[in-house]
Amino acid sequence: MWHKWWALFRAGWGNALAYRAEIFIWMLTGTLPLVMMSVWLSVAGGEAVGSFQPADFVSYYLGGIFVRQMVGVWIVWDLERAIRLGELSPKLLRPINPIYEYMAENLAAKPMRLPVLLPLLVLGPLLYPGAGYELSPANVLAFLVTLALAWLLYFFIQYCIGLLAFWMSQATSLWQAWFHLWLVFSGYLIPLDLFPPLVTRLSAWLPFRYTFALPLEVLMGRLGGTVLVHQVAIQVAWVLFFVALYRMLWSRGLRRYSAVGA
Amino acid sequence: MRYVRLLWLFFKNSLLVEMEYRVNFALNTLLSVLWLGVRLAAVLAFFVHRPTIGGWTLPEALIVLGLFNVFSGIIDAVLRPNMDQIVEHIRKGTMDFILTKPVNSQFLASLRVFVVWNLADVVLGLGVIVYALGRLDFRPSSAQVAVFAALLVAGVVIVYAFWMLLVTLAFWFVRVSNITELFSTFFTAGRFPVTVYPDWVRWLLTFIVPVALLTTFPAASLLGRLTATYALLSLGMAAGLLVASAAFWNYAVRHYASASS
Numbered sequence: 001m002w003h004k005w006w007a008l009f010r011a012g013w014g015n016a017l018a019y020r021a022e023i024f025i026w027m028l029t030g031t032l033p034l035v036m037m038s039v040w041l042s043v044a045g046g047e048a049v050g051s052f053q054p055a056d057f058v059s060y061y062l063g064g065i066f067v068r069q070m071v072g073v074w075i076v077w078d079l080e081r082a083i084r085l086g087e088l089s090p091k092l093l094r095p096i097n098p099i100y101e102y103m104a105e106n107l108a109a110k111p112m113r114l115p116v117l118l119p120l121l122v123l124g125p126l127l128y129p130g131a132g133y134e135l136s137p138a139n140v141l142a143f144l145v146t147l148a149l150a151w152l153l154y155f156f157i158q159y160c161i162g163l164l165a166f167w168m169s170q171a172t173s174l175w176q177a178w179f180h181l182w183l184v185f186s187g188y189l190i191p192l193d194l195f196p197p198l199v200t201r202l203s204a205w206l207p208f209r210y211t212f213a214l215p216l217e218v219l220m221g222r223l224g225g226t227v228l229v230h231q232v233a234i235q236v237a238w239v240l241f242f243v244a245l246y247r248m249l250w251s252r253g254l255r256r257y258s259a260v261g262a
Numbered sequence: 263m264r265y266v267r268l269l270w271l272f273f274k275n276s277l278l279v280e281m282e283y284r285v286n287f288a289l290n291t292l293l294s295v296l297w298l299g300v301r302l303a304a305v306l307a308f309f310v311h312r313p314t315i316g317g318w319t320l321p322e323a324l325i326v327l328g329l330f331n332v333f334s335g336i337i338d339a340v341l342r343p344n345m346d347q348i349v350e351h352i353r354k355g356t357m358d359f360i361l362t363k364p365v366n367s368q369f370l371a372s373l374r375v376f377v378v379w380n381l382a383d384v385v386l387g388l389g390v391i392v393y394a395l396g397r398l399d400f401r402p403s404s405a406q407v408a409v410f411a412a413l414l415v416a417g418v419v420i421v422y423a424f425w426m427l428l429v430t431l432a433f434w435f436v437r438v439s440n441i442t443e444l445f446s447t448f449f450t451a452g453r454f455p456v457t458v459y460p461d462w463v464r465w466l467l468t469f470i471v472p473v474a475l476l477t478t479f480p481a482a483s484l485l486g487r488l489t490a491t492y493a494l495l496s497l498g499m500a501a502g503l504l505v506a507s508a509a510f511w512n513y514a515v516r517h518y519a520s521a522s523s
Contacts, residue, residue, distance in 0.1 A: 035451045
C-alpha cells in the first residue's frame with residue numbers, strides 16, 4: 001500500500017510545483033481575516049472585547065490564516081467534473097480507490113504553503129506585544145491532532161457534497177451554500193466566543209467549528225482539560241459520521257454511474 | 263445611441279441563454295441571499311460589543327455594506343465575465359474578430375456578456391440601503407440624492423476602468439487573470455466604512471486601489487457628510503481612470519501582433 005501512496009503523493013507534489021505561482025496568488029487573496037483583524041483592533045481601542053484582549057485578535061486571525069490553508073480542500077470542482085463528464089471511469093480501473101488520489105494530491109500541496117505561512121505565525125507575536133501561542137509539548141500535540149482531524153472532516157464533507165454530482169448537476173452550488181454557512185459558523189470571520197451566546201452554543205453542535213476554530217483555539221491555549229477532551233470527542237464523532245455517509249454515497253453513486261452506462 | 267441599442271441586445275442575449283437554466287437561476291438567487299447573510303453577520307458582530315465602528319452607527323454602516331453588495335454584484339455580473347473573456351480572446355487569438363468589427367473595440371470586448379442572475383446582489387444591496395435609511399428615519403435632501411447618484415455612477419466608472427487597466431496587461435502577460443484576483447483582495451475591505459482602518463490603509467484604499475470611493479464616499483454623501491473636495495476627487499478619479507484605460511487599451515491594441523502573425 002505504501003508505495004501506491006508514495007506514487008500518488010509524488011504526482012501530487014509535481015502538480016503543486018507546476019502551479020506554484022497560482023497557489024501563491026490564491027493565498028494572497030485570502031485577506032479577509034486581515035481586514036477583520038484590523039477592524040477588531042480599531043473597535044477594541046486598546047480594551048478587551050468580550051474574552052478577547054487586543055493582542056488575541058492578532059494571534060487569532062494570523063493563526064486562522066495558517067489553519068485555513070492547512071485544512072483547506074479544493075476538490076469539489078474536479079470531482080464534479082469527473083463524474084459529470086465520465087472522467088471518473090479511467091480512475092475506477094486503477095487498483096486503488098480514487099478518494100486516495102484526491103487525498104494525496106491535496107496533502108502533497110500543503111508543504112508548498114509552509115514557507116509563506118510559518119513566518120506569519122512567528123511575525124505576529126514579534127510585532128504585536130502580547131500576541132502568541134501556547135507552545136507546551138502537550139498543547140502542540142493536541143493542536144496537531146485536532147488540525148489533522150479538522151482536515152479529515154473538511155475533506156470528507158467536501159467529498160460527500162461532490163459525490164452528489166451522481167444525482168444532481170448543482171453539486172458545486174451546494175458546496176458554495178455550505179461554504180457561506182462555514183464562513184460564519186466555523187469562526188473564520190468572527191471568533192465564535194464573540195457571537196451572542198445562543199449562536200455560540202449552536203455552533204458547538206454543528207460540524208463547521210470542528211474544521212477550523214477547534215485547532216485554532218487549542219493553539220492559542222484557550223481550551224484545556226475536560227473541555228478539550230469533550231470537544232475532540234465531538235470532532236471524532238463528526239468525522240465518523242461523514243466517513244459513513246461517504247461510504248453510502250460512494251456505493252450507491254457508483255451503481256447509478258454504471259447504470260447510466262459510462 | 264447605436265451603442266445603447268447594442269448594449270441592450272447583448273444584455274437580452276445573455277438573459278435568454280440563462281433563462282434556459284431556471285433551476286440555476288433560483289439556486290443562485292438563494293446563494294445571493296446567503297452571501298448577504300454572511301456579510302451582515304460580519305458587521306453585526308461588531309455592534310454586539312460596541313455602539314459605533316470608526317464613528318459610524320449600525321444603520322450608517324449598513325449603507326456602506328449595501329453599497330458593497332451593489333458593487334460586488336456589478337463586478338460578478340459584468341466585469342468578471344467580460345474580463346475573463348478578454349483574456350481568453352488574447353490567449354486563443356480570437357481577439358482579431360473583435361478588432362475587425364466596425365465598433366469601438368474596447369466597448370465590444372468589455373461589455374459583451376452578462377451573468378444576469380448576479381444582479382440579484384445589486385437589488386439586495388439597494389434593499390439594505392433603503393432599510394438602513396428607514397431605520398435612521400432620515401430623508402436625504404434632493405441635492406444629497408443627486409450627489410449620491412453622481413458618485414455611484416463615478417464608482418461604476420472607477421471600478422470598470424480599474425479592471426480594464428489590469429486586464430489590458432493580458433496583451434503582454436497572458437496569465438494575467440490572477441491579477442484581477444488581487445483587486446478582490448483589496449475590494450473586500452470596502453465592506454466597512456474606511457474610517458475604521460489605520461491611516462496608511464485608508465490612504466491606500468482611497469488613492470491607490472480606490473475601493474473607498476465605491477462604498478464609503480457615496481454613503482457619506484447620502485448622509486450629508488462628504489465635503490465638496492472629496493466629491494470632486496471622486497469624479498476626477500473616475501474621469502482620469504476612464505481616459506487612462508482607453509488610452510492604454512488603444513496602445514495595447516496597436517502593439518497587438520495577433521496570434522497568427
